Amino acid sequence: MRRWFGLPGLPMILPCLVAAVSLLVWDLAVRLSRSDLFPGPWQVALGIVELMRKGLLIKYIVASLYRVTWGFGIAVLVGIPFGLFLGWFRPAYWAFNPILQALRPISPIAWIPLAILWFGVSDAAPIFLIFLASVFPITVSASAAVQNLQPVYLRAARNFGLGRVQLFRRVILPAALPQILTGVRIALGVAWLVVVAAEMIAVNSGLGYLIIDARNAGKRYDLVVAGMLVIGLIGLSLDLLVRRLERFEEVSWGYASH
Amino acid sequence: MSETVGESRESDRPVVLVRDLWMTYAGRRGSEAVNVLEQIDMEVRKGEFVCIVGPSGCGKTTLLNIIGGFLKPTRGEVVVDGEPLQGPDPRRIFIFQEGGVFPWLTVGDNIGFGILRGRKADRDRVVDRYVEMVGLNGFERAYPRELSGGMRQRVELARALAANPEALYMDEPFGALDYITRFKMRSDLVRIWQAEQKTILFVTHDIDEAVQLADRVIVMGRRPATIRTVVDVPLPRPRDFQSAGYLAARDQIFSAMGINPTTGSEFS
Numbered sequence: 001m002r003r004w005f006g007l008p009g010l011p012m013i014l015p016c017l018v019a020a021v022s023l024l025v026w027d028l029a030v031r032l033s034r035s036d037l038f039p040g041p042w043q044v045a046l047g048i049v050e051l052m053r054k055g056l057l058i059k060y061i062v063a064s065l066y067r068v069t070w071g072f073g074i075a076v077l078v079g080i081p082f083g084l085f086l087g088w089f090r091p092a093y094w095a096f097n098p099i100l101q102a103l104r105p106i107s108p109i110a111w112i113p114l115a116i117l118w119f120g121v122s123d124a125a126p127i128f129l130i131f132l133a134s135v136f137p138i139t140v141s142a143s144a145a146v147q148n149l150q151p152v153y154l155r156a157a158r159n160f161g162l163g164r165v166q167l168f169r170r171v172i173l174p175a176a177l178p179q180i181l182t183g184v185r186i187a188l189g190v191a192w193l194v195v196v197a198a199e200m201i202a203v204n205s206g207l208g209y210l211i212i213d214a215r216n217a218g219k220r221y222d223l224v225v226a227g228m229l230v231i232g233l234i235g236l237s238l239d240l241l242v243r244r245l246e247r248f249e250e251v252s253w254g255y256a257s258h
Numbered sequence: 259m260s261e262t263v264g265e266s267r268e269s270d271r272p273v274v275l276v277r278d279l280w281m282t283y284a285g286r287r288g289s290e291a292v293n294v295l296e297q298i299d300m301e302v303r304k305g306e307f308v309c310i311v312g313p314s315g316c317g318k319t320t321l322l323n324i325i326g327g328f329l330k331p332t333r334g335e336v337v338v339d340g341e342p343l344q345g346p347d348p349r350r351i352f353i354f355q356e357g358g359v360f361p362w363l364t365v366g367d368n369i370g371f372g373i374l375r376g377r378k379a380d381r382d383r384v385v386d387r388y389v390e391m392v393g394l395n396g397f398e399r400a401y402p403r404e405l406s407g408g409m410r411q412r413v414e415l416a417r418a419l420a421a422n423p424e425a426l427y428m429d430e431p432f433g434a435l436d437y438i439t440r441f442k443m444r445s446d447l448v449r450i451w452q453a454e455q456k457t458i459l460f461v462t463h464d465i466d467e468a469v470q471l472a473d474r475v476i477v478m479g480r481r482p483a484t485i486r487t488v489v490d491v492p493l494p495r496p497r498d499f500q501s502a503g504y505l506a507a508r509d510q511i512f513s514a515m516g517i518n519p520t521t522g523s524e525f526s
């Protein structure tokens with residue numbers, strides 16, 4: 001006998017079902033409470049349409065993604081080599097790890113005043129904040145990946161007479177890649193989280209700005225919620241994108257297969 | 259001019275010579291230092307199949323790691339091909355107990371890993387040859403996680419052979435395999451050893467495995483490990499595991515380890 005959750009397509013159908021029920025509950029709750037301010041799903045949908053008509057939606061999404069691309073991109077370019085270096089070279093790890101671990105728990109939000117002081121109200125401020133937020137998880141995962149390397153792989157590689165460069169290229173990097181990608185995925189989530197927060201304060205465009213502006217400029221809660229929904233959907237897409245990378249053979253060996 | 263002594267037979271030349279080797283691990287927190295190996299003298303001749311057998315934790319893996327160049331002994335020396343050992347060397351490939359096959363490479367890429375020089379076509383030919391020899395045809399593009407434990411050990415053996423070493427150092431390579439797989443792996447290893455004419459130094463805790471494989475069995479005792487005796491096994495291959503010669507060699511090893519070969523009781 002086949003159990004019901006063996007049905008094909010269920011992993012796609014179930015989340016849609018949950019979303020539909022949530023919308024219904026939301027709609028019902030707003031109707032029953034007769035709230036003037038809090039919008040129902042229909043008003044939010046109209047809000048999104050309004051933003052699209054004005055061209056603001058695309059403009060703000062592009063603005064936010066632009067900042068994430070830069071901040072996150074620089075974090076990847078700095079964090080991976082730096083992390084690999086820390087993981088491989090013990091004295092560097094001893095030297096830098098305590099500072100890293102002390103900086104890491106400071107919320108990027110706490111850096112906002114300094115970011116404005118240093119970069120003013122410009123794109124550089126949120127980019128800096130996104131960089132800060134994402135560089136730590138990437139660095140830590142890259143250095144941990146190298147440190148977790150099974151010694152037997154290194155010994156085998158040494159036995160075959162590999163030089164330093166070859167050892168790095170053919171053993172250390174490929175062995176560390178799955179764990180590095182996991183760090184990158186976490187970092188991208190954090191980066192997206194931070195761009196919104198940064199835009200609420202440091203700039204006047206982007207999805208975070210949209211939310212704060214909609215509230216301040218006329219208590220347009222339909223646009224506030226519309227902004228939140230768009231942020232969520234883009235976050236979901238970004239995660240799915242990185243998950244696609246996890247299917248490449250270069251890294252898929254490192255994850256438990258489903 | 260005096261008559262020089264002619265070159266001794268190839269097979270008599272020791273390729274690995276271990277002299278008065280000691281290994282001591284410093285004790286932790288004031289406890290005494292532990293001698294893991296005490297006064298080891300042994301040799302392996304060219305083309306020979308030598309097994310080191312001893313109880314678990316007796317230091318035989320440590321000994322093989324020293325001979326492989328991965329560990330420095332506290333005292334004594336290892337001479338390989340007439341020269342003091344410098345470190346790991348592609349002419350002598352180690353096969354690891356815990357499995358050293360790279361999980362990020364396919365079977366084919368693993369086997370070709372140690373072929374650092376030469377054109378791609380030549381490398382492919384070597385890989386094909388050893389894929390064939392260890393019986394992994396059709397699995398060239400598979401990843402190690404898709405293979406059984408026995409097949410993974412075949413990949414590691416093929417990878418070692420493809421680098422064309424003079425000797426293989428094997429550290430309990432079949433220890434994690436089930437009985438029947440081990441049995442098959444042993445007979446395949448003997449076949450490959452005969453075809454490739456490599457020197458093999460093979461560590462095991464399994465006395466039957468040692469007698470089935472080796473020309474000579476070096477028997478080690480418990481900590482601190484010293485060599486109790488060396489048993490010659492001059493039996494033709496394939497070996498008859500019920501023959502008198504086989505059983506005699508087996509009994510000799512059991513006795514040297516202080517175990518009654520029929521009852522299993524210790525009489526140390």
